[in-house]
Structures are given as C-alpha cells and as structure tokens.
Amino acid sequence: LFRSTWFGCGYVPKGPGTAGSVAAIAIGIFLAHYANAIPMTFFWLAALMLRPAVWAAGKVATELATEDPQIVVVDEVVGQWTTLIGATALNWKSWLLALILFRVFDIWKPYPVRRLEKLEGGLGIIADDVMAGIYGALVLRALGWFNLY
Numbered sequence: 001l002f003r004s005t006w007f008g009c010g011y012v013p014k015g016p017g018t019a020g021s022v023a024a025i026a027i028g029i030f031l032a033h034y035a036n037a038i039p040m041t042f043f044w045l046a047a048l049m050l051r052p053a054v055w056a057a058g059k060v061a062t063e064l065a066t067e068d069p070q071i072v073v074v075d076e077v078v079g080q081w082t083t084l085i086g087a088t089a090l091n092w093k094s095w096l097l098a099l100i101l102f103r104v105f106d107i108w109k110p111y112p113v114r115r116l117e118k119l120e121g122g123l124g125i126i127a128d129d130v131m132a133g134i135y136g137a138l139v140l141r142a143l144g145w146f147n148l149y
Helices: 016-035 039-064 074-084 092-108 121-145
Strands: none
Touching (some): 039 074, 092 121
C-alpha cells in the first residue's frame, strides 16, 4: 500500500495524481542536482519501477475492489518519469513542461491511452500512464529540439 500511494501522496485530498507527479519531479530534481542524473536515468527508473508498480497497483485495486483506486499514484510516478526521458536538458523549464505535459495527456487520455486503462488489474492502471508519459516525452523532445526550454 505504501508504494502504491507513493509514500502517502495518494492520500492528498485534492489532486492525488498531481501530488504523485510533483513527487516524481521532486525526486528527479534531487537526482539531477545531487547525482548528476540525465534524462536516460528516468528511463531506468521507470523501467525498474514498472513491475513493482503493476503489482502494487493491482494488489490495492483488488483489496479495495475498485478498478483504479484514486489513492494509487505510483502510476503517475512511472508516467512522469517516462515523460522526463524526452528532455533535451534538465532545467526549471523542462521540469515544469514535463509536469504539465504529463498531466495534460494523463487527464485528456488521447488514443490509445484510454484503451490501455481498460487492461486488467495493475497493468491497466500503469499502462495508460506510461502511454501518456510517452506522448509527453515526444512533445518535450520536440520542444527541446526547437530550443523552447
């Protein structure tokens, strides 16, 4: 439960998904500043978290008998880190853009994001956010190519 709520972020009363995304960005900033993380670091973080995230999200969904419990925000963390893979630079503008882009695609759910959330259990909870993160990463990369951050 602790991992699925991303250390309690899922219990934020208003906007737990945004709280999970902000926590993911905060961890990213910390890693960039203190461990010289680069955008590819977030590929590895997302990849390493994928399996445990699917398991944790599925377990909580089963325990609460809900398809996508609002308290589960580990999906936002994985999706947010997926968006950061597309950054061409890590600075305040890219952090902010990554946050906004991921949240927009996660809320909007363009094809096939909405379809992926219909997958069973934890896989559906996580897969739609990974796809929203991929869309965010592509737009973030394009904006970086045009030196817009």
